[in-house]
Structures are given as structure tokens and as C-alpha cells.
Amino acid sequence: MKIESIDLFYLSMPEVLDIGDGSQDALIVRVRAGGLEGFGECEASPLTTIAAMVCPLSHSACKPVQASVLGQELNEPADVLRIGRLVRQNSFDLLQADHALSGVDMALWDLLGKKRGEPVWRMLGWNESHGKEPYASLLFGDTPQETLEKGRAMRALGYRAIKFGWGPYGWGTLAQDEDQVHAAREGIGADGILLVDAGTVFGDDVEAAALRVPSLIECGATWFEEPFVKDAFDAHARLAARCGPVKLAGGEGSHNGYMAQHMIDYAALGFVQIDAGRIGGLAVARDVAHYADAKGAIYVNHTFTSHLALSASLQPFAGLREHTISEYPVELKPLARDLTHTRIERDADGLVRAPDAPGLGVDVDITAVRPYLVDAEIRAGDKILYRTPQI
């Protein structure tokens, strides 16, 4: 079949707050071919990503992403890989292209899986979709008490692993950060899996981050996530050497497979976190999972948005039985929540897994999110390059 259309839906909450919650807006990609449709989601600035999809040609290595997708044949997994290579080759000077490609690639896999009646994880070469321990991903409370209560509430909901991140962490004093981590531990109980996310707040300041390490060790944190900006490999490696049993986690900003590999090799990550909405393809992510496994690192999905994105994020490492932990967004904004009829719920053992259903196995209902659809338009000269599709 031939790829006939790419439609882009920019969703947004009426008010977007200046907080670390990435589910306040979304860019949904719908691809149609052969009477079927597939859906994907870019974890990216929607308007900028739309522009990357539709912008005029600048030169041979700076083409709009859609130019390498529309009209292409899509019949087997190799076609999705071929289209991904084509986008990267035709758009390598268009920085935003990897984020745009990520949503398109998901939609292609979803569509192809529906056509073949196969789940994506199977097309990616896995024999089984193993259960993963979902960790509840939360923002730190404004106060330690609030953090404690958030942790306790999540345990009451049955989550055994809980991540706290962003919010005030790293912005105040060392003592305040220590109080937050202790409160988090107290909230989730002695047997909870505690994960801490600094949201790159220390830049590349190894000493500032290292000051926080004793409280993480004391509270038995499993990982210390994104102490630094993603490219500060050397700072990561130096901190990792001072972290004792606490491993560094990071990699969510990787927008190609090489970057994730480099963070394993040069930034000494113990956990590599891949966002399927950014990495530039589910097969690229699958290759990172194999690479991590070979190098003794643990692959983890990075997901803060819809269950469409969650399903996509679970596919690349579905078959890796030992890579058991999974980010599970629990504070979704309505637009992310309402996007899918299907939800990936915890099973009787409390585990989540990539669905055993064709494609991404998640029913997307674009009409359900009509209230959040942003009416947008991009024009250059007398050409309307983008206009919000009718729902």
C-alpha cells in the first residue's frame, strides 16, 4: 500500500502552566494508507514539529519530513526502517526532524500492524511481551509534606515504584533537597522502589549534584535521574563514580540511537530512558534496548503523556524479561487521558505490558479530544502549508 496522508492534530489544555508536566499539550499524527489508519504521538513542541513536517525545502539535506513519507510504499517492517533512513538522510540539517519522525514512525508501525494483524512488538522481533513494573511518575510536592502525601497516596493505589522529580528539587538549599528525598522515602514506605529525577537542574556542576548523593544513598534510591544536561557526558561519568549503589538514569533527550549508545558508553548510565516520541523510530529504540542489554545497562521507557505514547514506548523492549521497570504516567491531563479508549492498566500482579493486539493495540479517539484541538495555520507566500484538520 501507498502512504496517502499525514494529518497532524495539535492538542492543548486551555491553560498551559509553567511546570514540568509534559502532558499539557500533544501532537498526534494520523497516517492513512490502504483504507487503514495508524496513530502516533510526538513528544515535542507541537507547532514547531508541525513546521518541521510541512516547511518549504531549504536544500537537499533540509527537507520537510513529510516529503520523505508521503507516497512511500508500506508493506512490511523493512519499509518503516527505509522511510526512517530516508527522513534522516533528507532532513539531517533540520534539527526538529527527529521529533517529527518519531510520531510518524509510530503511526506507520501501528498501521502496518493493523494490516498484518500483528502487534508492533512482534514485528520488532520479540516473541513475548513481558510484564513490567510500572512506576508512578510524579512531580515533587512544593513541600516535603506534600511529597510525602503524594507518595503515600500512590502506594495506596498499589504502585510499588515511585519517581519524584522536578518541582523545587535542586532550586533551593541542600537541606531542602534532602528533606524532600527523606519525605519521599517516608511516603512510599521502606519497601518501595524510590526513583529521583533532578530534571537536569545541576547543568554540568558535578559538585552540586554530588552533594545530593548521600541522601539518595541513605534513602535507598534506585536511581538518580538527569542530574545534568544530556550532553555533559564527562560530568555524568564523574558523578557515577561517586554514587555507590545509586545508578544514574538518563537519555530521554536522545533523538537518535547513537546518542543513547553514547550515554551508555561515555556518560556511564545504569538506566537508559528512551522516549519513543523523540528517539526517531521504534526500531531505533529496539536497537538501543539490545545495546543496553549487551552493555549491562537497563532500558526504561520515558513516558509522560498518553496511553498511545505509553504503548509505543513499551514495544521496543517488550521482549527483554530482565528490563522490568517502566515509567507509567499517573497525573495525566484530560487531553492525554481522553485520547484513547483503550488504557494500559495494571494486571493482577500489578504489571503493565505492551498490548497483545494488532499495531499499538490502543484505540485512539480523535473526536474525544476535540475540545482540546488547537485551530492553527501556517502560511508561506500564497501557500497554506498547514491548517488544523476537521475532526
Next chain:
Amino acid sequence: MKIESIDLFYLSMPEVLDIGDGSQDALIVRVRAGGLEGFGECEASPLTTIAAMVCPLSHSACKPVQASVLGQELNEPADVLRIGRLVRQNSFDLLQADHALSGVDMALWDLLGKKRGEPVWRMLGWNESHGKEPYASLLFGDTPQETLEKGRAMRALGYRAIKFGWGPYGWGTLAQDEDQVHAAREGIGADGILLVDAGTVFGDDVEAAALRVPSLIECGATWFEEPFVKDAFDAHARLAARCGPVKLAGGEGSHNGYMAQHMIDYAALGFVQIDAGRIGGLAVARDVAHYADAKGAIYVNHTFTSHLALSASLQPFAGLREHTISEYPVELKPLARDLTHTRIERDADGLVRAPDAPGLGVDVDITAVRPYLVDAEIRAGDKILYRTPQI
């Protein structure tokens, strides 16, 4: 003074061809403060970069670039650095932000230099602006004969160093590529400095690239540029070990300082090429120049567009006497050519240098490029986020 406005001018040739010529369109940035204005240029997809500048907030780490610039104080060099850090911190999930920041940063330096009556290179800490050997940057001809003639023509114009790149190189047979390189050498003569640019055509296929090495050695090429995609560090390092006297060049895709450092450290570059329109700041580029110097690599500017971009690209390594080679665009499209009254011409010794004049030292004439101005508009909801400014 306070930053009052950022205006963005999207210029384009009436017809943009699917060739490796990055001067067919441009995004010019004008910043105003304290009754003065400064100019910069993003080496990037104009429309996507405009979107990155003006898009709505997605979350705390995905803000439009202008949000971290407008209203900021600009009185001394430290302010430019502070604003750069702010953009990176507020927009690290907005992939295109680094390209947008690059043009803004140039304009800030230009403006500040005009206010202080100082050239940018002096504000960057250099005592002198040394002459650089300009290399003429050309696309390979469609045939070896055409390449030979292009080389000969450039020698006749007095260029001693000439780079051939892109075009058919790497797309045909090994013999065709060898013929091209031999033709290039013949065209520029035995004493010319020959540089060859593969435009990432070999992906990460070390063997395919290595097959081309004997002809490069035989023809005395000084460097082999971008055999691979920028992130393929390991492929670079393995090829470098097989290149004998020919050094690898690359790094133009670096959109932060870390990436350039990593390419020196892990990709074994002998020449690191930095595009001031992408790296995310002239001080960032200056730091890369110092780093290269300390690590035994040579810093080279990457410039394929206007003399505004050329001046900006020369500033960061103006004071490094031993880093003598400089990319000098010679096949400029009219929009890039007409943008500036001032041109950075070769001196009596055939050298070019960053101007000894306030700011970037290049008079930009926006009215001269009015014929190339693209009338564009971006709207979200009832807000016009961008509309082409009146000239």
C-alpha cells in the same frame, strides 16, 4: 538596556533547488535595544526556526525561545552568556531551540558591540583578529571535467585552498569518486590545498568510506570531511585510524559545545568545523576553539551563507593564530550576497579576517533583500504568533 524586540526575516530564492546549497534561503534575526539594532542569521530551516521562536509554551522546559530573550537586560558580555543559558534551560525539550538561539545570540553580540564600540572578537577575549586562509567552498561538478574546471577557475581567482563536496560524490561507483578527486587535484594544481567533503553520504559504513581513502592520500587531500552522520563517533574513529596523513573534518552539525567536544574526543576529528548559525552562541563556539586548541585539533568555521554569517563565524577563533583555515562561500545566491553592504574580502596576502569594527562589523541592508522576503504567518487559536515584518 532592555531587549525590546526580535524580528525575523525569512528570505528565499524564488525557486529552491534540491541540491546541497544552503544559501538558497535564510533566516535573519534583528534584535533592538536602547535605540540600536543587531543582526544575526540562523543556519536552519527558516519556518521551523520561526516556530521555535514564537510557539506557545508546552511545559517548563519547552518554552519558545523569545520568552527567554525579550525584556532581558543587555549591557555586557556576561548578559549574552546569561541569556544563552536561560534559553537552553527553558527550552531543552524544544529541539530546534539551539538553531533559533544561534541567530539571536549573534544579534545580541552585534548590538552590544555597536553600543560599546568594540568588535565581537575582542569581547570574546581575543587581542587580535588574525588573517585566515579562505578556502573556496564548491559543490563537486556533475562530471570530473566540470570539477576540474571549477577548481581551475577558483585558482584563477586567487584561491589557494579549495573544497569540493556533495554533488555526485559517494552516490556512484568507487572509480567515479576517484576520478572526481583526481580531477579536483588536477584543477587546483599541485600546490593547492585540497579538501574533500562527503556530506555524510556513507552513513556509518566504515568500509565504504575507507575505499575512498587511497585516492585521497594519493591526491594529497588535507581533510576528508563528514564521511558519516555526525553522531557515528565510533565509525569516525575507526576510519581516522586508517586515513594516514589525511585528517577527518566534521562537526558542523554540532548544536551545542558538548557535541563538538565529543567529536574531537570520541570521533577523532583533526579539524572541527563550527557553524555559528547552529552551535547556539559565539561564546560557546569560542570555548570549542579553546578546547580544540588544547586537544591538538584545528578549529575551522563552517559557513555557506552570507557575509553576516561569515563575520559571526570568524569571531570565535579570530585570535588563534595557528588555526589558519577558513571556509569562504563563493557561490552565494543573490539573497545571501545582497544582504550586506560590507563584504569580507581577501586582503593583499589573500587572507580574510573578522572585521576590526564594532559588533560583527558588517552592514546589513534588509531593504536590499526585500525581493526575497517570504510573506509568512503562523497562527494558533486567535493569536497571530508570527507575521512577516514590514521592511
